[in-house]
Amino acid sequence: MEIWVNPECSKCQSALTMLNAGGADYTIRYYLEQPPTAEELTDVLVRLGLEPWEITRFGEPVAQNLGLASWPRNEDSRPRWIKALTENPTLIQRPIITADDGTATVARSPEAIRAIMPAPGERDR
Template sequence: MEIWINPGCSKCRSALSILDAESADYKVRRYLEDPPSPDELRAVLARLGLEPWDITRTGEPVAAELGLDAWPRDPDARERWIAALSAHPILIQRPIITADDGRTVIGRTEEAVRGTLPGQDAVRGTLPG
């Protein structure tokens, strides 16, 4: 299992606490220090069943600097969004957890995090909390 985190994020710390309490075997990726490539983002988006704008933190200052609110959200703009997320990883919603079997969630709730554990059903592509 791999979890993409920002250590300063309370949702990330909460997800790690849940995984630790369940004795889950996981690898931490501090994605601000080790940003995902466009190919990695495409793969994660495919597993999530989401588009790049769905996992973009539009409230971040860099989002305003880039003018993301005015960017189209359509297939023609998809690669532009992916490039922005790769270049500015602070824009990526977190934490993103990929289980060993490929199930991937945005772990903003306890239910979503637990859904990545063996024998559990993943809460695919949801962004609650």
């Protein structure tokens, strides 16, 4: 399991606390320091079942500077969105957890975190 975090984010801190309390085995990725590549982000989007604009933080100053709110949201525009997110990782919603079973979630709620954590018996395997 890998979790993409910004250490200054309260949602990220809460997710880490829950993962620790649940005994989850995970790796932390400080995605602002180690941004995902276009390939990695594309893979995560597939795992999430989401489009890049669905994980974009539109309130960030860079989003406003780029005019993201007015960008088309269609298949042809996906590469443009992915490029913007990889070049400006502050635009990516956080935390994102990718599980070993191929699933992923934007872990902004306790329910989302619990849903992706392995069951107690699975941790011991």
